[in-house]
Amino acid sequence: MLEQFLSAKRKLIELNDVQRQAVSHIEGPLLLLASPGSGKTTTMIMRLGYMLSCCNVSSDRVIAVSFSKASAADMGRRYAQLFPELPQVKFSTIHSLAYDIVRTQLQLERRSYRMIDGFESEQGEHETQSALQHEGMAEANISKHQLLRTLFEQVNGTQPKEEQMEELKTYISYVKNKQLPVEQWDTASCSIRHAAQIAQLYEQKKEHGYSELLLDFDDMLVYAEQFLSKHESLRQRYKSRYDYVVSDESQDTSLVQHRILRWLVEDHLNLCVVADDDQSIYSWRGAEPAYLLAFQQHYPSAKILYMEQNYRSSRTIVEVANQFIKRNRHRYEKSMFTENEHAQPIVVKHHAHIQEEIAELVQQLKHVEKLEETAVLYRNHSSSLLLMHELDKQGIPFYMKDADDRFFKHWIVEDILNFMRLSYTDRRFELFEKVMFKMNVYVTKQQILELKSKHTDQSLFQLLLEETTLKSYQIERIQEAKAHIDHLKSMTPKEAIHKIRHDLGYDKCLDQIAERLGFQKERLLLVLNNVEVIAEGLSTLEQFAGRLKDLEKLQHQARRRSQQKPAVTLSTLHSAKGLEFDTVFMIDLAAAVIPSRQELSKPELIEEAARLFYVGLTRARKRLELHSVANWQGSKSQPSIFVEEVQRIINPVDASVPEHLHVAGKVTVKSGLAGKGTGQADKADSNRLAAEQQWRQSGESLLTASELGIGMNVEHLHFGKGIIEHLEQDKLSIVFEQYGTKTIAASVVLQRGLLRLRTEATILT
Numbered sequence: 084m085l086e087q088f089l090s091a092k093r094k095l096i097e098l099n100d101v102q103r104q105a106v107s108h109i110e111g112p113l114l115l116l117a118s119p120g121s122g123k124t125t126t127m128i129m130r131l132g133y134m135l136s137c138c139n140v141s142s143d144r145v146i147a148v149s150f151s152k153a154s155a156a157d158m159g160r161r162y163a164q165l166f167p168e169l170p171q172v173k174f175s176t177i178h179s180l181a182y183d184i185v186r187t188q189l190q191l192e193r194r195s196y197r198m199i200d201g202f203e204s205e206q207g208e209h210e211t212q213s214a215l216q217h218e219g220m221a222e223a224n225i226s227k228h229q230l231l232r233t234l235f236e237q238v239n240g241t242q243p244k245e246e247q248m249e250e251l252k253t254y255i256s257y258v259k260n261k262q263l264p265v266e267q268w269d270t271a272s273c274s275i276r277h278a279a280q281i282a283q284l285y286e287q288k289k290e291h292g293y294s295e296l297l298l299d300f301d302d303m304l305v306y307a308e309q310f311l312s313k314h315e316s317l318r319q320r321y322k323s324r325y326d327y328v329v330s331d332e333s334q335d336t337s338l339v340q341h342r343i344l345r346w347l348v349e350d351h352l353n354l355c356v357v358a359d360d361d362q363s364i365y366s367w368r369g370a371e372p373a374y375l376l377a378f379q380q381h382y383p384s385a386k387i388l389y390m391e392q393n394y395r396s397s398r399t400i401v402e403v404a405n406q407f408i409k410r411n412r413h414r415y416e417k418s419m420f421t422e423n424e425h426a427q428p429i430v431v432k433h434h435a436h437i438q439e440e441i442a443e444l445v446q447q448l449k450h451v452e453k454l455e456e457t458a459v460l461y462r463n464h465s466s467s468l469l470l471m472h473e474l475d476k477q478g479i480p481f482y483m484k485d486a487d488d489r490f491f492k493h494w495i496v497e498d499i500l501n502f503m504r505l506s507y508t509d510r511r512f513e514l515f516e517k518v519m520f521k522m523n524v525y526v527t528k529q530q531i532l533e534l535k536s537k538h539t540d541q542s543l544f545q546l547l548l549e550e551t552t553l554k555s556y557q558i559e560r561i562q563e564a565k566a567h568i569d570h571l572k573s574m575t576p577k578e579a580i581h582k583i584r585h586d587l588g589y590d591k592c593l594d595q596i597a598e599r600l601g602f603q604k605e606r607l608l609l610v611l612n613n614v615e616v617i618a619e620g621l622s623t624l625e626q627f628a629g630r631l632k633d634l635e636k637l638q639h640q641a642r643r644r645s646q647q648k649p650a651v652t653l654s655t656l657h658s659a660k661g662l663e664f665d666t667v668f669m670i671d672l673a674a675a676v677i678p679s680r681q682e683l684s685k686p687e688l689i690e691e692a693a694r695l696f697y698v699g700l701t702r703a704r705k706r707l708e709l710h711s712v713a714n715w716q717g718s719k720s721q722p723s724i725f726v727e728e729v730q731r732i733i734n735p736v737d738a739s740v741p742e743h744l745h746v747a748g749k750v751t752v753k754s755g756l757a758g759k760g761t762g763q764a765d766k767a768d769s770n771r772l773a774a775e776q777q778w779r780q781s782g783e784s785l786l787t788a789s790e791l792g793i794g795m796n797v798e799h800l801h802f803g804k805g806i807i808e809h810l811e812q813d814k815l816s817i818v819f820e821q822y823g824t825k826t827i828a829a830s831v832v833l834q835r836g837l838l839r840l841r842t843e844a845t846i847l848t
């Protein structure tokens with residue numbers, strides 16, 4: 084039967100062995116672990132076709148669930164193309180399915196409810212939510228954002244900044260998707276003061292604060308699961324609705340989502356889960372890759388199949404990406420391979436600074452054959468800004484997958500503009516009030532407020548100096564500040580920003596804000612850095628304000644630009660998942676960017692960052708370039724450790740050279756693991772890599788700096804036994820039995836898992 088079915092479609096696609104097994108395994112739980120580009124969507128669709136045409140399965144007894152609306156729609160479209168003769172199957176998002184369950188139960192209880200808005204995230208959900216709005220769900224005018232804002236102010240006594248609101252929303256999504264009991268909410272990390280308390284108040288308010296029950300996007304999942312577990316009749320209703328459930332993109336699925344699916348298949352266990360645990364990049368909002376790793380505990384009769392053949396990328400790329408991801412410990416051991424040919428070598432480049440990186444990138448883009456088959460990927464939205472600025476100047480069209488206008492609305496950008504505005508007029512009280520507290524003039528709120536009643540249309544600086552009782556140091560400061568501000572309008576924007584930051588004390592003010600409100604200073608500096616680059620080369624403050632407006636407009640347009648027209652795609656690594664391009668440039672790969680400083684402190688976060696990096700590597704079909712910068716946010720920076728790892732894979736270094744000397748210059752590295760022949764050196768390299776992997780996987784490697792101590796007996800994978808002699812910041816000195824004292828970079832050693840503890844002591848001679 085299977086052969087007959089497959090041969091009918093042979094002209095369109097010839098499945099490989101594992102794909103065939105997956106297609107024919109219809110009954111019972113199945114976990115399909117798929118590498119990138121391994122044809123998981125193709126296989127899923129063939130499986131559905133086989134079920135319907137050969138296994139007497141009725142189309143309305145099957146549901147295929149995806150995480151994002153885009154992927155549900157893509158599956159539906161591809162199914163219709165491959166099986167135009169078969170009836171349509173239900174391709175649903177998990178939220179849509181959950182909403183159906185919640186609505187049914189609330190209607191049974193005759194309980195009225197309303198949806199509140201406020202779900203923002205990287206991809207898909209926007210669309211999902213708007214689809215729900217079309218269904219008439221979002222008739223509410225109470226907003227999640229406003230509600231949270233009010234509660235934040237109530238609890239903390241200050242107004243939240245936009246990035247704090249975002250962090251708060253992510254935090255709430257996280258604890259709900261993880262189904263953490265309320266008592267444990269304060270154990271989840273969040274830099275917002277009293278986040279757990281705000282979250283609890285928010286939940287109470289939604290449930291009891293209004294005449295109707297308020298539901299946000301996460302509530303659809305939370306309530307669906309709760310209702311299924313509580314109400315036997317509801318459970319029966321949904322359990323008997325579908326005989327077969329398929330879950331795609333399951334690495335992005337949170338605990339609550341897994342549980343909903345579990346209820347649905349409780350009786351028949353006909354659940355097919357397709358996932359790539361190596362592409363799980365949403366644990367920060369509650370995705371649960373650990374659930375996949377424990378799939379067989381949840382479904383003991385589960386069959387697990389590995390789809391490891393990549394049909395997308397060149398062998399050059401597949402081999403490097405495969406080797407790279409093996410650095411992670413918490414994963415299903417898969418070995419991605421391909422029968423595709425080798426293509427261009429992977430290129431790794433280190434630039435002195437961002438401007439140099441962007442200039443080179445733009446030059447390359449000018450000569451790319453198919454812009455629509457080219458992507459520039461970066462970790463943070465902020466990286467797109469200067470790129471966009473330069474692409475526009477050079478007339479290169481671009482499309483933005485996930486444009487984010489937060490920069491243009493950022494309070495720092497607004498502050499800088501306000502300083503500049505004040506230079507033109509110091510007669511607007513609201514403006515004066517905002518700026519006075521952002522520089523080092525030490526006036527009190529009371530003193531400024533007193534001015535308000537006295538002010539008509541005169542200079543506020545004058546009024547302040549003449550009508551307020553001031554201390555002599557205040558007078559001096561105010562006079563100085565006034566002179567600086569007056570001067571701004573005759574300066575270039577670049578000079579003006581320098582003056583604002585250093586002479587007017589804005590940088591110091593940022594330090595205080597960062598400390599008081601718990602912001603990461605680097606993020607604030609990144610915004611300022613971008614402001615400065617945009618100001619570069621402009622002559623007047625008006626031009627600067629105009630340029631910001633133009634860029635904002637441009638970004639809006641880039642989001643709408645048709646993907647079919649020749650235009651390079653700019654995207655974050657997160658939003659690039661599921662996409663593929665002939666050529667991929669990954670940029671801004673500096674040490675503090677990926678993994679970030681915060682991630683470096685926890686092994687599981689480093690692994691997540693590595694998965695994100697892997698998603699980037701595996702988007703490229705033929706050509707892949709990795710670009711890093713030696714100066715990040717005004718400070719010297721090493722390349723990302725992941726770039727170094729890729730370099731070591733491509734071009735293994737002699738193990739006898741200490742790690743801290745493995746500094747890559749500006750190089751174009753030729754890749755070719757398989758093309759290198761089988762010489763002695765190659766063999767030694769692959770043995771060394773295998774040994775590194777084995778150590779990491781054994782769980783014995785030391786992973787964090789906190790595990791290191793002076794006098795500790797350790798063993799280094801390459802240098803053998805020794806004692807830690809000295810540790811200062813990243814410099815780790817070890818006295819080795821065979822090699823004497825070596826000073827190596829702690830971060831590199833820990834990253835690669837090259838060090839482990841020894842119980843027996845070293846005898847040093």
Ligand SMILES: Nc1ncnc2c1ncn2[C@@H]1O[C@H](COP(=O)(O)OP(=O)(O)OP(=O)(O)O)[C@@H](O)[C@H]1O
Pocket residue numbers: 096097098099102117118119120121122123124125126394395660661662
């Ligand atoms: N057996 C096969 N023989 C030849 N080509 C195949 C086969 N299976 C899949 N492909 C091709 O591989 C490409 C990737 O397939 P598909 O989009 O289904 O992969 P995927 O695993 O869903 O990708 P992603 O990594 O984006 O999730 C497609 O062009 C598809 O036609």
